[in-house]
Amino acid sequence: MASAENKARSLVFSRRLAECLAPRSCMAWLMACARAAGSPGATRAPASGPKISGMPPTWVAIIGTPAAGPIADNAEGPAWKKFVDDYKAAYKDGFPSPSLFAQGYYINTKAVLLALDKVGGDLSDKEAKFRDTLTKLEFDTPTGKVKLDKNRQAIADNYLTEVAKGPDGNLYNKVIKVMPAVNQTLGIPEADFLKLGPVGRDNPDCK
Secondary structure: OHHHHHHHHHHHHHHHHHHOOOOOOOHHHHHHHHHHHOOOOOOOOOOOOOOOOOHHHHHHHHHOOOEEEEEOOOOOOHHHHHHHHHHHOOOOOOOOOOOHHEEEEHHHHHHHHHHHHHHHHHHHHHHHHHHHHHHEEEEEEOOOEEEEEOOOOOEEEEEEEEEEEOOOEEEEEEEEEEEEOOOOOOOHHHHHHHHHOOOOOOOOOOO
16 A cells, blocks of 8 residues: 555646646745746846846846745755655656645645544544544654644744755755744744734744
């Protein structure tokens, strides 16, 4: 019987499912706009402005832009590298590395398959055993371990990244730092986090 991981890979490595719904991420959407600005038939970036080896100014403008999220294109973990290799082998014309959506669909699919295996496919009583099992799962993913907290929010590694130009000329999200096991309260004790008030762009602050 195929493992939950292999089943998840076979389901997730579908461009129609994992790649065609949206660009790689919000940051990658910006990259896509930059690419479009320099592509034939698109609205081109102004001819003036800084350039790097012939790159359109729009591309140059976003190099170094910081971001954070659950993936980084050049992450060094062996599980991520295998995920990238499997993706590239399955889709020769795909992205240089799997998108945020491919990673998310893979993890969610694997969680469902693991839970189904644990309950022996029992979805009786409004899926009670299945849902309870999902809340208690902790398993390895291409980007580290993941589990849910009491509010069913993911606790997982996050990556601080910046936009960089790769050797192949593509822009990518480069790892600056890995933040392990980021939870809903950003590592702040829950009682202290709640005292901060409504969460917004400036609360909690980034000290």
